[in-house]
Amino acid sequence: MMTPQDLRFVALIAAASSLAAVARRLDISPSAVTQRLRHLEERLQVRLVDRSSRRLQLTAEGSMLAERGAAVLAELEAMTEALAAGRGAVTGHLRVAAPFGFGRAYVAPAMVALRQAHPGLEMSLILFEDPAHSLRDGQWDVMVHVGHLPDSRLVLRRLAPNRRILCAAPAYLAAHGTPSQPEDLRHHACAVIRENQADTTLWPFTHAEGHGTAIRVHPALASNDGAVVRQWGLAGLGIILRSEWDVAEDLRSGALVALVPDWTPPPADVVALLGARNGRMARTERFLQVLGQALRPVPWRG
Structure with missing residues (x-):
C-alpha cells in the first residue's frame, strides 16, 4: 500500500538533481533519504532510481510512478480544497515563483494580504534570476513573469501592461x-x-x-x-x-x-503562468485575484 507521503517523496526525487537536493528540501540527512528510498523500493519490490547513472535518474517504473502519482496527489489536493471552499476557506500550500525585483515589490505584498485573509494557507515564494531554469524546475503553482515569454504549453494570464x-x-x-x-x-x-x-x-x-x-x-x-x-x-x-x-x-x-x-522597444507585460491542473486550485485563483487587484489600476502609471 502506498501513501500520499510516498507519492510526494517520489515527486521530490523526480524534480531533484540529486538525493542530496532531496535531503535539503526535506531538511534531513542524505543517508536518511537513501534509507527511505531503499525501504520504499523494498516495499514495492521495484527499483525506482537507476544507481548506475552518474546523475539522479528514475527507472521506467520510477518515472511511471512519479507521473501517475502527481495526478493522484493533484486530485487529492483538489478534493481537499473543494471541501475547504465549501466553508469559505482557502487551504493547501501555495508555491509562487517570480523575478527578484518585481517579486519583492509586488508579489510578496500580495502574498501578505492573502495570508492575512486566509491564515490556514501555507505559502512559498521563490525569487529567480533565470526564468528558463524555473520553467524547467516546475516546483511552483504560479509563476509571475515579466517580459518575453519562452515557448511554453503552460496556461497564461495577463496581469498588467508594462512597457x-x-x-x-x-x-x-x-x-x-x-x-x-x-x-x-x-x-x-x-x-x-x-x-x-x-x-x-x-x-x-x-x-x-x-x-x-x-x-x-x-x-x-x-x-x-x-x-x-x-x-x-x-x-x-x-x-x-x-x-x-x-x-x-x-x-x-x-x-x-x-x-x-x-x-x-517591445512591451514586457506582466503575466502569470500556471499548469492546467494548478489553474483549478482555489488557492491559485485567490492569489491571482489578490495580485490582480494590487495591479489595478496599474501602480507604475499612477
Whole structure:
C-alpha cells in the first residue's frame, strides 16, 4: 500500500538533481533519504532510481510512478480544497515563483494580504534570476513573469501592461550627448542585464510610423541583477533599457530621462503562468485575484 507521503517523496526525487537536493528540501540527512528510498523500493519490490547513472535518474517504473502519482496527489489536493471552499476557506500550500525585483515589490505584498485573509494557507515564494531554469524546475503553482515569454504549453494570464523604456541619467546625457535614434546607441555606453540565455545585447525598436530596427549594443556594463543595472543608470554610467514598473518613479522625478521618444522597444507585460491542473486550485485563483487587484489600476502609471 502506498501513501500520499510516498507519492510526494517520489515527486521530490523526480524534480531533484540529486538525493542530496532531496535531503535539503526535506531538511534531513542524505543517508536518511537513501534509507527511505531503499525501504520504499523494498516495499514495492521495484527499483525506482537507476544507481548506475552518474546523475539522479528514475527507472521506467520510477518515472511511471512519479507521473501517475502527481495526478493522484493533484486530485487529492483538489478534493481537499473543494471541501475547504465549501466553508469559505482557502487551504493547501501555495508555491509562487517570480523575478527578484518585481517579486519583492509586488508579489510578496500580495502574498501578505492573502495570508492575512486566509491564515490556514501555507505559502512559498521563490525569487529567480533565470526564468528558463524555473520553467524547467516546475516546483511552483504560479509563476509571475515579466517580459518575453519562452515557448511554453503552460496556461497564461495577463496581469498588467508594462512597457520597456530606454533611459539615462541627466548627468550621463550632459557628458556624452543625447541619442536621437536607436543607431546612435552604437556610440554610447550601455548597461545590460544578463539573467538567462537570451540575447540581451540586441535591442529592437519600432518607430511610430510602423517600421522597425534592431541595434546590437556592446555593453560597457553587465549584471544578472536588474536592480544593479538601474543603479548604474541612476549613477550616470550609461544608457539602460528597463521595465516601466522599475523606472517610472525615476522618470517622474527626473532622475532618469526617457530617450528616442519616437521609437518603442517591445512591451514586457506582466503575466502569470500556471499548469492546467494548478489553474483549478482555489488557492491559485485567490492569489491571482489578490495580485490582480494590487495591479489595478496599474501602480507604475499612477
